[in-house]
Amino acid sequence: MYTLIAAKKECSVTGRKYSYNQVRVKSRNLGGALRKKLNLEKGDGGGGGGGGGSRAGLICTTINPIYTPAEIARHLLDSTAKALITLDSLWGLAQASTNLMKKNIPTLTIATEQGQSTPAGAISFTEFTNLQTECTDVKSSSDDVALLPYSSGTTGLPKRRIAHSFQYSIKLMSVAAPTGWLQPKDYRISPKKAFIIKTTIPNHQDVNPAVLPLFHIYGLTILSWYQLRLGCKVVTLPKFTPELYIDTIRKQKPDVLYLAPPLGYGLTETSPVILSTRISLLKNKSCVGALGLPVPNTEVKIVEADDASGTPLGPNQVGELLVRGPQVMKGYFNRPEEKNVFLDGWLRTGDMMYYNDDGFLFITGRLKELIKVKGFQVAPAELEELIRDFPNVVDSAVIGVPHEKHGEVPRAYVVPKQGAKIDEKKLREYVASQVAPYKQLTGGISVVDSIPKNASGKTLRKDLLLLYQSEINKC
Template sequence: MSGLRKVSYKRFLLPIFNVNRKCYGTDSVSFSGILSSGLPDIEIPKCSLSDFIFENFHKWETRIASECAVTGRKYTFGQVRTKSKNFGDALRKKFNLEKEDKIAILLPNIPEFNIVSLGALTAGLISTTINPLYTPDEISRQLIDSSAKVIVTLNELWPLANAAAKLTKQNIPIITVNSQQGQSTPTGAANFVEFTDTRLDLPNVDISFDDVSFLPYSSGTTGLPKGVQLTHHNIISNISQLMHPDVLATREATIDHQDVISAVLPLFHIYGLVVLSLFHMRIGAKIVTLPKFTPESYINSLRNYRPNVLYVAPPIALFISNMPTITSEDLQSVRAIVNGAASLGHLDAVKLENKSKNNMMVLQGYGLTETSPAVLTTRPRNYKLECSKGSIGLPLPNTKVKVINPEDPKGTPLGPNQCGELLVRGPQVMKGYYNRPEENIFLDGWLRTGDMMYYNKEGFLFITDRLKELIKVKGFQVAPAELEEIIRDFPDVMDAAVIGIPHETDGEAPRAYIVTKPNSKIDINKLQEHVKRQVAPYKQLKGGVALVESIPKNASGKILRRQLKMQFEKERK
């Protein structure tokens, strides 16, 4: 583990407090308008991500690292390390994969997900994670764009993976994981166990901390999904930042304690991949995976595994609050609930707290795929302060943020209580977009988030809106441009625009505005079916379809979606 240095927090000082203020928040706002954590910078190890994750596995060799809440399949930390190394070596040997080749992970939340991702890391490969709800068309586009050379998927998803592979017109081998006993490997597929249980002992791959480790896809601030190049250093940095004692919600495993984490948020999503999976493997927690969310399976996981920290998105937070069958007894073991993917309103957070009788904390986090993902978090020590209510927290260590007028080319920081676009600098910020040199969302080295925020005089940040046009459905990103392209392909559609509108359970839902060709009529039900066949369920037009005479655009032809949103709000009143 050359270059691996232990992260030490013993030298850290407590945040500086301004005792003259009525609300004692961290003194994180500098006179220049740049916000920082208020904490000393931490030292980030310069090593490979797999070495970083495996460093302390010897302490928990026989403890369960990951277990399926449905089938009970489980792996110890020792098994994860051994099988990951075997898997990486087998990929190199059997498919002649070389450093920086890509593999596609098309898996739901199962214990084997960690073995696949860590195995790829040990081999110096780059993993691109894909949503299993995608259609073959959506999957094939990512396979082609990422140049993936192998697909790892579930036995049940073989038809989906095979259909997508055929659309690429390339010979992409597929490895399948059996989730149940007695399953046979599909003809033409390779058996996952043959890769994990065969020891080859190939020479180690020389991996630099600046090499790309994962290639998740994000639509950024605009446009179609793009590969986000996250280096080993990016993700090590973010995990190290989250491990700071002033930030940490989950406890690192000790001789006589191991936290249990319920992993229902998708591991193919950056939040699940880094925060639920890699971060918790690093600190020795037990990860209980749920392949999909159902009320019954989720409630059973609470009762059977007694998790200590719940990582949720708003729909699950609201489910916990509103489901009468979930009682304070079911939440007795829960020390904290951490909400991410989209912000949770203050009143909803209070309602969630009141569901427990155990002083359960409700914390929030903010981040992007482009930032590995975490940028801001509320902290256990100050989340109940009056000045922090409703906020999404403070910057992580080694992170600086500023709020600017989005029209200001110089990026001059705004002062407290002035709304503007959030910009970020820190070691967790991506290397750039894959194969997209023209896609530049940096301003003088600062990453433009596209999110509109303000901060109060104590430095707590509050999200108000999204400058970017992405639609957030249950925490998933939906790019309007992707849906518009599909809609315009429908007969007699001349033009189309898609916006997100409020939805009671999903957060937002896509709504389409359509201009028909002259003297033409459109069957809206058939149009809905046309879209439904080509996209994942959360991308469907649940917000409805409206026929309009024209789509508002600026002089350069860019759709003015804000005008459509204003029009929708006006019509709704």
């Protein structure tokens, strides 16, 4: 929902600011209060919490605030959360979610407007961040689980990946390495060249608007934690609107913008960066259109999709990308059956790629069923299960189809019961009422006689994509 972790942070709407010292003190207070007031112990799970939760040795997870109560309840149950931090304005959503769980979870709320009072039944976040306790910081090791970021994985319903504090330390060092992705400098290179981030010095502090959501692995790792390491000022946008975005840029005059283009590459399972194009490589024409090279301390290889031996392919041969490195997850939380995502210690990404003679990697498609809508991950299985609960539906399948604005959007193929009819408009409305906006069936609905499947019963999504292409050609 909302996590108060930042470098020097300023709200673009209220103008409320926090210095580095305030963030440090309030994080320590929060960690102590969570332990003393809520009796939380090292290893307990919580939604939000960030810096304070980490200092208390808690395992934190983040939640998208546009989720429905059912989605949030499933997230909280799966992560075994024992506390929740959100905004006053989202108190109703939080209550509806915990009510579905039939479980009382202490909820801290943050006031975002002047004169806003803590809702009845909630705990004041400010009270906890201002409370000085005698609790000492919890001693943690690099192998302790620090975060359970959201991911849909390669198949099935959404799941949490296990992230250790060591992985994030490595990631922050990797992007700042001399050959890394975002090498910090104490000077600015020529405006005619690519931009390099500037570390904070007495007479300058980089300003970066938090356009990316901090519950997303990209925003959390790069925009928040990396900026904290550099001493930058992060300006938060409670909600993205073109007007607020433009106004923030006009007032703050930012130095760097972190955005989500239609094509970028990374995985929650890898914290999330694997590949990047260094500034020094831009002069090489063979990198045009590429995802780049592996970041420091990271190994990748391309293998045949069905090759259990993991034998690497040569240049210009398309295969599945496998990755190995200290930032790669140890596995999915409470999902031992998902161990097949690894092959001899290598993470199988499910993404089809090739590399050219200069070693630059290019993506060609995906093996996995994941649908990516505006950078958000949508698991087809989640929507299919929902659709099958709709009246007169006997079977369903969901695929991602191209969309000019969102990159991909879900499209459903539905099989009605014999002699029955499906009201497509009502089905679309039903799904929309149960899921977040980006999971809705924006790609449309097709009623079909059957879903193509192989001998083992697995949906043949490639056949559905061909069917979609034929439908488009007829239009």
